[in-house]
Amino acid sequence: MTAExxxxxxxxxxxxxPPGPLVIEIEGVTKVYEMGSETIxxxxxxxxxxxRNEYLAIMGPSGxxxxxxxxxxGCLDTPTxxxxxxxxKDVASMDDDELATIRNKEIGFVFQTFNLLPRSTSLSNVExxxxxxxxxxxxxxxKARRALENVGLGNRMDHRPNxxxxxxxxxxxxxxALVNDPSIILADExxxxxxxxxxxxxxxxxxxxxxxxxTIIVVTHEPDIAEHARRIVRLRDGLIESDxxxxxx
Numbered sequence: 001m002t003a004e005x006x007x008x009x010x011x012x013x014x015x016x017x018p019p020g021p022l023v024i025e026i027e028g029v030t031k032v033y034e035m036g037s038e039t040i041x042x043x044x045x046x047x048x049x050x051x052r053n054e055y056l057a058i059m060g061p062s063g064x065x066x067x068x069x070x071x072x073x074g075c076l077d078t079p080t081x082x083x084x085x086x087x088x089k090d091v092a093s094m095d096d097d098e099l100a101t102i103r104n105k106e107i108g109f110v111f112q113t114f115n116l117l118p119r120s121t122s123l124s125n126v127e128x129x130x131x132x133x134x135x136x137x138x139x140x141x142x143k144a145r146r147a148l149e150n151v152g153l154g155n156r157m158d159h160r161p162n163x164x165x166x167x168x169x170x171x172x173x174x175x176x177a178l179v180n181d182p183s184i185i186l187a188d189e190x191x192x193x194x195x196x197x198x199x200x201x202x203x204x205x206x207x208x209x210x211x212x213x214x215t216i217i218v219v220t221h222e223p224d225i226a227e228h229a230r231r232i233v234r235l236r237d238g239l240i241e242s243d244x245x246x247x248x249x
Contacts, residue, residue: 020052029082057226060235108177110187167198
């Protein structure tokens with residue numbers, strides 16, 4: 001690794017911010033899917049607490065339940081049994097409109113495949129959650145500009161996704177996740193479609209966002225990505241195998 005590469009690795013600074021109020025509480029959660037004649041137990045009585053100011057990685061091999069856990073945390077799916085509270089509210093008691101509001105305003109999603117609108121500019125892509133939230137046009141534009149500047153893309157606002165590199169596309173996706181000032185940023189394999197150097201740059205950006213006060217949850221199967229977090233939850237066969245602070249190497 002060159003000196004230039006190492007300059008984008010602030011994760012070596014292992015500052016841990018003090019935990020804040022409870023934002024997510026999962027207790028005894030199970031998730032069962034019926035696949036034809038087969039019953040899949042994706043989660044088997046999982047309990048987990050996540051507080052504001054945390055930088056958490058959820059990891060595990062294929063079939064461990066981490067994708068189901070991500071969908072649960074993101075209010076994209078509901079438990080078969082057990083309790084899930086988000087900011088003190090029971091998710092099971094929410095109707096579709098309330099769940100949509102949570103997903104739009106409280107959770108900033110970052111996907112492996114970026115999920116950008118191909119014919120829209122960076123600025124328009126970042127504005128999208130604000131349109132759904134009913135914000136006025138002037139406010140949307142100002143907030144979207146600030147979000148893009150915050151991820152280092154102030155000079156790429158009018159570019160469409162096919163005019164951007166993979167790393168720049170992911171930065172647009174992160175700006176979109178940030179624009180509503182969510183309670184958590186939920187990133188699913190955020191470096192999965194990037195080369196290693198660009199992936200490190202994205203994780204350095206995540207580090208900056210954590211330092212600025214964001215609560216971050218990264219779902220990954222890659223140990224080197226998980227090690228950027230301050231806490232790692234390991235899943236195996238639908239159960240939490242371990243949960244503890246990241247080891248410093």
